[in-house]
Amino acid sequence: MINRWKLSCRAATELMERQLREELNRSEKIKLGLHTLICSACRRYEKQTQLIEQLFRAKEKAAMEAKTEAQIEILEEKILEELKRKDLD
Numbered sequence: 001m002i003n004r005w006k007l008s009c010r011a012a013t014e015l016m017e018r019q020l021r022e023e024l025n026r027s028e029k030i031k032l033g034l035h036t037l038i039c040s041a042c043r044r045y046e047k048q049t050q051l052i053e054q055l056f057r058a059k060e061k062a063a064m065e066a067k068t069e070a071q072i073e074i075l076e077e078k079i080l081e082e083l084k085r086k087d088l089d
Contacts, residue, residue: 007035012042013049020053 007015012035015028024032036043 005031007031016046
């Protein structure tokens, strides 16, 4: 019966990766939780994976904000140029 809930480290890391993208079912969550209680290497891997994911998301967000900021600046310049052109007409 215990073997039913047992995971290899490979299976555990696959579940860890998958849970970053989608919801695990109840059985998978229990198996992963039991495995990480026992396996310090997988606990460490899980923490590292979560940190890397957070860093990538933060970088993505910063890139999007920078892109938006650059677009705003370009629009502001175009508006100012158009206003100056209208003043000259």
